[in-house]
Amino acid sequence: MSGTRAGRLKGFQDNLFKPNTSSFTADDYDSTQPVCFLGNIDPKPNKQPTTGKCDQPLKIFDFQTEHMIECKTEQHIKICGKEIATVQNAARTIQQLIDENIPELTETIAQPTLVSFQISLENCDPLSWLSQQASTTRLYWSDREASYEVAAAGETDRLFAEGEPHLTELILELQRRLASSSEDIRYYGGLKFDSSSPADHDWKPFGALLFVLPRYEMTKSQHGNTFTINLVIQHGNEVEQQLLAEIQTLQTLCSAAPVSSQPLPIASIRTDSPNQKEWQEIIDKSIQAFDSGCMEKIVLARKTTMVFSEELDPIRLLKQLKDVVNRAFHFYFQFDGTPGFIGATPERLYKRIGETIFSEAVAGTRPRGNSPEADLAFAEDLLNSDKDVREHQFVCKSILDVMDELCTDIQSPAQVSLLKLARVQHLYNKYSATLKKGYGDADLLERIHPTPAVGGVPKKEAIRQIAALEPFDRGWYAGPIGWLSRNESEFAVGIRSALMMKNQLHIYTGAGIVKGSEAESEWEEIENKLGSFLAIQQVNGTENA
Numbered sequence: 001m002s003g004t005r006a007g008r009l010k011g012f013q014d015n016l017f018k019p020n021t022s023s024f025t026a027d028d029y030d031s032t033q034p035v036c037f038l039g040n041i042d043p044k045p046n047k048q049p050t051t052g053k054c055d056q057p058l059k060i061f062d063f064q065t066e067h068m069i070e071c072k073t074e075q076h077i078k079i080c081g082k083e084i085a086t087v088q089n090a091a092r093t094i095q096q097l098i099d100e101n102i103p104e105l106t107e108t109i110a111q112p113t114l115v116s117f118q119i120s121l122e123n124c125d126p127l128s129w130l131s132q133q134a135s136t137t138r139l140y141w142s143d144r145e146a147s148y149e150v151a152a153a154g155e156t157d158r159l160f161a162e163g164e165p166h167l168t169e170l171i172l173e174l175q176r177r178l179a180s181s182s183e184d185i186r187y188y189g190g191l192k193f194d195s196s197s198p199a200d201h202d203w204k205p206f207g208a209l210l211f212v213l214p215r216y217e218m219t220k221s222q223h224g225n226t227f228t229i230n231l232v233i234q235h236g237n238e239v240e241q242q243l244l245a246e247i248q249t250l251q252t253l254c255s256a257a258p259v260s261s262q263p264l265p266i267a268s269i270r271t272d273s274p275n276q277k278e279w280q281e282i283i284d285k286s287i288q289a290f291d292s293g294c295m296e297k298i299v300l301a302r303k304t305t306m307v308f309s310e311e312l313d314p315i316r317l318l319k320q321l322k323d324v325v326n327r328a329f330h331f332y333f334q335f336d337g338t339p340g341f342i343g344a345t346p347e348r349l350y351k352r353i354g355e356t357i358f359s360e361a362v363a364g365t366r367p368r369g370n371s372p373e374a375d376l377a378f379a380e381d382l383l384n385s386d387k388d389v390r391e392h393q394f395v396c397k398s399i400l401d402v403m404d405e406l407c408t409d410i411q412s413p414a415q416v417s418l419l420k421l422a423r424v425q426h427l428y429n430k431y432s433a434t435l436k437k438g439y440g441d442a443d444l445l446e447r448i449h450p451t452p453a454v455g456g457v458p459k460k461e462a463i464r465q466i467a468a469l470e471p472f473d474r475g476w477y478a479g480p481i482g483w484l485s486r487n488e489s490e491f492a493v494g495i496r497s498a499l500m501m502k503n504q505l506h507i508y509t510g511a512g513i514v515k516g517s518e519a520e521s522e523w524e525e526i527e528n529k530l531g532s533f534l535a536i537q538q539v540n541g542t543e544n545a
Helices: 003-015 090-108 126-131 167-178 236-249 276-292 314-324 372-383 386-406 441-448 459-469 519-534
Strands: 058-062 067-071 076-085 113-121 138-142 148-161 187-191 209-221 224-233 266-273 297-308 329-334 340-345 348-353 356-367 407-411 417-420 424-435 480-484 488-493 497-501 504-514
Touching (some): 076 090, 090 224, 126 138, 126 148, 126 209, 138 314, 148 167, 167 209, 167 441, 187 329, 297 386, 297 519, 314 329, 314 519, 356 386, 356 504, 356 519, 372 424, 386 407, 386 424, 386 441, 424 519
Antiparallel strands (some): 058 067, 138 148, 187 209, 187 480, 209 224, 297 504, 348 356, 356 424, 417 424, 497 504
């Protein structure tokens, strides 16, 4: 390492973790073959990405197997450290990894190229790390099985659309950018529940669709823990300047201090939209639509606004939400310093691993009992409720109809089961199938969303009625949220969620309405679903608008 470069890198290591282990060096690969993996990444978001072929086979070093793998192009270069770093010495490890590869990258890169630097960590706490990041874009995602957790800050690429975008074209564009990338490159984001409805001011930054490739990612999974930096380098002669500039702008990557467990600020005001009287009125209108034969089911939502005594810390709120809500997808999305979308949803829309698809039907709700006997009584009441079983059957039929069209080898359960969460329980069926050739994520998102669990039956009429009856914009509430990679994707349904705005929290909850539904009992169901947020808040006053 040159003295000049070492001096310029010093500030980087001081800001990150602490001193050192060895890393993947230029000696670990053939210097005539760049260590890389291809990805079609746009250095300027919303423009057409650069694509191209390389003259010779390129290679990636797999630090787990220590083997070189050939790939075809040079749009994504992934450089991995070979040894596992601790949090204390990760800064030096990243520094060495970047510094040792500057000469090779300078010679290799001839066009805009995504470069990923990745090290393995002995242990990490992604949520604590995220709490220390000052970036205006911050993301968090953990799956329901607690097998994968990622916190991310900053952006390297973005796909954004407003109005009524052509979903198929946009998802295909994402897949094109991912087509030759390594599997751990993921775009995270979501879609508006109903892109045809106008966005209100609070939801406008989220658009109808927004996905980002993070700049910095800390990942914790069953396969290990990693820290990754993704950046686009325009040309080889800019490598050193760009990498050193990147290093100087990095924030503190880890902190020994855990996320605060102190109680949240006091909520002094609560307003419900619609209020209970207005709720009765829109339920009555829905029942009239059922009587006329134009609808069989509709899911109506309520927006509950809590005003707090001081500004909320979103990471602290998310940590406490994780503590009280199990078996859920936990998420947080904040873009450009705008309001943050936060939640703990129990419902998977679908998961794709190659051509294999997993989906599920979730509907009907009862509270959990405070004893095994009471819990069983609630469960039996749910399983024997004609109204709830009909709701659930609508969702099951909707998913099976999509699978019949797009898939083969459909596997479905013989009978309904229960999904038991911390505070509520639901009717639950899970399905798997194999996608037919020519179908992908765009087809799945267009056809599955919204299921009758968040929309209604028939789908188009229910969406129209929701827009007419609900006095607010749903935004990303009940929309698909999740991630896509080259060969995999996973989307949850953005329910049990809230939009955070400084000292305000807008919480969204819904209930399925069918013929025979009663406004009072549906209001009570919404209160039960609100319980996870209420459990972590100190409310010292309420006011219904």
